[in-house]
Amino acid sequence: MSSAPMTGDQRFVKNLNRMALLRLLRDESGLSRADLAMRSGLTKSTVSLLIKELIDEGWLAEDDALVTGALGRRPTPLRLDGRQLVLIGAELDTDTIRVVATSIRGEVLEVNQAALRSSEPDAACHQLVQMVTSQSAKVKAGGAQLLGIGVGLPGAVDTVSGVLQLAPNIGWRGVEVGRRLRAELAAAGLGGLPVYYQNEADLAAVGEAEFGTRPSEDPLVYVSCGVGVGSGIILNDSLFTGATGSAGEIGHTTLFVDGRPCSCGRLGCAEAYVGLRAVAAAAGCLTGDGRIDRPALKTLLGKRAAKARDAFGAAGDMLGVLLQNVWTTFNPQVIVLGGEAVALGGDQFLDAAISRLGQFASQAGLPGPEVRVARHAELATAVGGAAFVLHSLLRPYSQAPTARAGIPPASTTPVPA
Numbered sequence: 037m038s039s040a041p042m043t044g045d046q047r048f049v050k051n052l053n054r055m056a057l058l059r060l061l062r063d064e065s066g067l068s069r070a071d072l073a074m075r076s077g078l079t080k081s082t083v084s085l086l087i088k089e090l091i092d093e094g095w096l097a098e099d100d101a102l103v104t105g106a107l108g109r110r111p112t113p114l115r116l117d118g119r120q121l122v123l124i125g126a127e128l129d130t131d132t133i134r135v136v137a138t139s140i141r142g143e144v145l146e147v148n149q150a151a152l153r154s155s156e157p158d159a160a161c162h163q164l165v166q167m168v169t170s171q172s173a174k175v176k177a178g179g180a181q182l183l184g185i186g187v188g189l190p191g192a193v194d195t196v197s198g199v200l201q202l203a204p205n206i207g208w209r210g211v212e213v214g215r216r217l218r219a220e221l222a223a224a225g226l227g228g229l230p231v232y233y234q235n236e237a238d239l240a241a242v243g244e245a246e247f248g249t250r251p252s253e254d255p256l257v258y259v260s261c262g263v264g265v266g267s268g269i270i271l272n273d274s275l276f277t278g279a280t281g282s283a284g285e286i287g288h289t290t291l292f293v294d295g296r297p298c299s300c301g302r303l304g305c306a307e308a309y310v311g312l313r314a315v316a317a318a319a320g321c322l323t324g325d326g327r328i329d330r331p332a333l334k335t336l337l338g339k340r341a342a343k344a345r346d347a348f349g350a351a352g353d354m355l356g357v358l359l360q361n362v363w364t365t366f367n368p369q370v371i372v373l374g375g376e377a378v379a380l381g382g383d384q385f386l387d388a389a390i391s392r393l394g395q396f397a398s399q400a401g402l403p404g405p406e407v408r409v410a411r412h413a414e415l416a417t418a419v420g421g422a423a424f425v426l427h428s429l430l431r432p433y434s435q436a437p438t439a440r441a442g443i444p445p446a447s448t449t450p451v452p453a
């Protein structure tokens with residue numbers, strides 16, 4: 037080996053190779069150094085060197101050597117190590133903050149949820165960072181190292197600046213969430229950590245793909261059904277976010293011309309029929325000031341009251357129409373459903389959606405697409421935030437936008453009027 041210092045390009049290439057080896061092991065645990073050399077095209081000596089580094093840094097662990105009966109050194113199976121390196125994911129939802137810590141293998145290690153105390157941006161960001169800081173302290177007390185934070189937001193996000201462009205359900209437009217979070221994180225001593233911002237459904241999609249089955253399901257469309265309705269799209273192993281970050285906002289596709297008013301200002305959007313506010317309105321569970329009366333809705337569901345069941349049935353039926361449009365547009369390998377309406381509405385909501393989707397499929401003489409429910413239920417976005425940190429680290433070639441806490445953004449994206 038040369039003892040000359042590495043150039044930036046050499047460091048980049050080395051990192052590409054390290055991450056390629058990690059991706060191979062993530063896709064198939066138990067590969068040996070010889071297997072990795074064969075599959076990556078790297079020399080055995082390069083693989084051995086990089087694997088040693090990755091073991092030393094806590095990315096990989098070795099299992100007992102395999103007994104093969106062959107002469108010579110026995111191959112040692114390698115796997116991702118779930119103990120040393122930790123990812124933090126957070127979700128700022130319209131009325132709840134959720135923070136999780138996960139291993140790089142997707143195991144959820146810690147969960148912290150709290151009601152959003154104030155929807156005023158400074159207070160909301162302060163509360164989120166307080167929760168992240170306490171999670172981070174636990175991680176460090178356990179001797180593990182934190183790799184980064186992924187934050188899910190309830191609207192279209194500029195992923196570089198962290199500006200939440202439009203989130204009608206929390207009443208935010210052009211809010212500099214990134215600037216606030218970076219300042220708070222720096223003040224809390226987490227200034228050097230990479231922070232990623234994304235739309236909540238986009239993160240949930242990444243969580244399903246990154247921590248899901250192997251080989252991964254691709255294309256994968258995650259449909260988030262809560263107060264807002266949106267989707268995250270995984271295409272060719274990447275998150276597809278469109279030209280300005282708002283791809284997948286299927287809640288604001290039109291189901292009825294001149295239909296019901298939507299939170300976005302348009303008429304006839306899917307959200308006005310499928311979203312939880314539409315369900316609550318149909319079930320008679322809106323408060324005087326238009327908020328969703330969740331306790332009342334849950335009480336009705338507990339009593340299996342026809343009013344609530346019919347409301348979820350009708351919303352599920354319209355979700356089936358929306359899924360038909362998603363299926364036809366993306367031809368996904370799988371559609372994953374998650375969000376509060378799925379958790380509350382259960383079979384009443386889902387059966388109606390699947391039945392309507394099946395009807396479209398049979399009309400076209402086609403087998404319907406695979407549809408399943410999110411693995412982490414209401415934690416899907418927070419877990420997805422953790423997954424997004426890993427997703428970005430494992431793909432240095434994609435140069436996913438990140439921001440170091442404490443450094444203000446150079447510019448912000450103009451907010452659409």
Ligand SMILES: [Zn+2]
Pocket residue numbers: 287288289298299300301302305306307
């Ligand atoms: Zn709309």
